[in-house]
Amino acid sequence: MQQLIDQFPQAVKTDVSLAPYSWWKIGGTADGFIEIQSQEQLVQVVRVLKTQSIRWCLIGRGTNLLFDDAGFRGCVLRLGNGMAQMRFQQNKLTVQAGCWTPAVALAAARRGLSGIEHTIGIPASLGGLICMNGGSQRKGIGDIVETVTALSQGGELVVYPRSECDFSYRHSRFHMGDEIAVAATLKFIAHRPYEEQRPVLLGILRERNRKFPRKLPSCGSVFKSSPELYEAYGPPGKVIEDMGFKGQRRGNIEVSARHANFIVNNGGGSSVEVLSLVREIMQTVHAKTGIVMQPEFRYLHPEKGIVEIS
Numbered sequence: 001m002q003q004l005i006d007q008f009p010q011a012v013k014t015d016v017s018l019a020p021y022s023w024w025k026i027g028g029t030a031d032g033f034i035e036i037q038s039q040e041q042l043v044q045v046v047r048v049l050k051t052q053s054i055r056w057c058l059i060g061r062g063t064n065l066l067f068d069d070a071g072f073r074g075c076v077l078r079l080g081n082g083m084a085q086m087r088f089q090q091n092k093l094t095v096q097a098g099c100w101t102p103a104v105a106l107a108a109a110r111r112g113l114s115g116i117e118h119t120i121g122i123p124a125s126l127g128g129l130i131c132m133n134g135g136s137q138r139k140g141i142g143d144i145v146e147t148v149t150a151l152s153q154g155g156e157l158v159v160y161p162r163s164e165c166d167f168s169y170r171h172s173r174f175h176m177g178d179e180i181a182v183a184a185t186l187k188f189i190a191h192r193p194y195e196e197q198r199p200v201l202l203g204i205l206r207e208r209n210r211k212f213p214r215k216l217p218s219c220g221s222v223f224k225s226s227p228e229l230y231e232a233y234g235p236p237g238k239v240i241e242d243m244g245f246k247g248q249r250r251g252n253i254e255v256s257a258r259h260a261n262f263i264v265n266n267g268g269g270s271s272v273e274v275l276s277l278v279r280e281i282m283q284t285v286h287a288k289t290g291i292v293m294q295p296e297f298r299y300l301h302p303e304k305g306i307v308e309i310s
């Protein structure tokens with residue numbers, strides 16, 4: 001870590017609490033933390049991290065991440081406001097990965113470009129949204145991605161066409177964590193005046209406010225929907241509710257009484273409590289249905305980086 005501090009003395013912060021960077025408001029301290037302000041800085045920092053074999057992890061807005069109570073023994077990179085530019089050209093938008101997704105959706109709508117309305121209520125960075133192929137109403141951002149510019153494993157900037165992004169339900173090639181989406185070009189196929197889109201956007205936000213617990217810290221939906229589970233038992237929220245978990249608590253962590261596929265932090269909750277509740281739900285659902293539910297959120301292990309929860 002010292003080599004990194006020596007090379008970027010202004011940028012590297014040490015012993016930074018991760019809780020404020022997590023939507024769940026959970027997490028201990030990271031040894032190092034850098035708010036990246038430009039593509040050039042990102043390239044240079046990653047080069048040093050790789051040559052010095054320093055453990056690192058990239059985060060967006062932390063809306064789909066569980067940080068451990070023990071924090072992270074490495075350096076966390078977060079794309080800052082310096083990486084949040086948007087450039088429209090006719091029916092295309094080139095957008096940097098640090099952009100706030102609802103702002104992108106609104107800017108597109110104001111130009112009469114349609115196709116991204118479903119993301120208006122998702123509190124993500126555009127890079128995080130691309131990594132997760134996030135979306136709502138059975139859509140994913142990958143549907144309108146034309147290209148993604150990424151920092152490759154080898155440290156070069158490469159442009160991937162959509163066909164090479166490996167988009168599928170809540171998944172993309174960026175899931176592996178060794179490539180960083182730096183910017184994307186989105187291609188809109190439909191034109192629709194803003195006056196027509198505005199009520200649609202407001203309707204989506206109203207519906208989300210009605211259905212989801214918005215006031216308490218969470219990670220959005222905890223479990224992915226699966227066709228197998230859906231067909232036999234319904235969506236994850238219904239299954240979890242039917243198994244009696246709604247309102248169940250582990251310390252300060254609770255299965256939301258509003259929507260059982262949300263786990264909320266009532267204040268002071270820990271990663272141990274979240275993982276214990278998540279595992280109990282997975283084991284119970286498996287025992288009763290034979291189906292293993294997959295968590296949608298990602299867990300940052302203090303020493304192993306992002307790992308699958310089992």
Ligand SMILES: Cc1cc2nc3c(=O)[nH]c(=O)nc-3n(C[C@H](O)[C@H](O)[C@H](O)COP(=O)(O)OP(=O)(O)OC[C@H]3O[C@@H](n4cnc5c(N)ncnc54)[C@H](O)[C@@H]3O)c2cc1C
Binds near residue numbers: 064132221
């Ligand atoms: C209240 C609430 C509602 C939500 N509703 C929805 C919803 O409707 N639909 C939906 O799909 N999701 C939803 N989510 C989940 C979450 O917002 C999405 O998964 C989102 O895409 C995560 O973006 P982020 O910037 O917060 O990424 P983070 O949570 O910070 O990171 C998630 C993953 O993306 C990786 N990542 C981040 N940036 C980049 C990048 N530039 N390049 C490569 N990898 C990157 C990280 O390493 C990590 O593995 C919701 C979450 C909350 C809290």
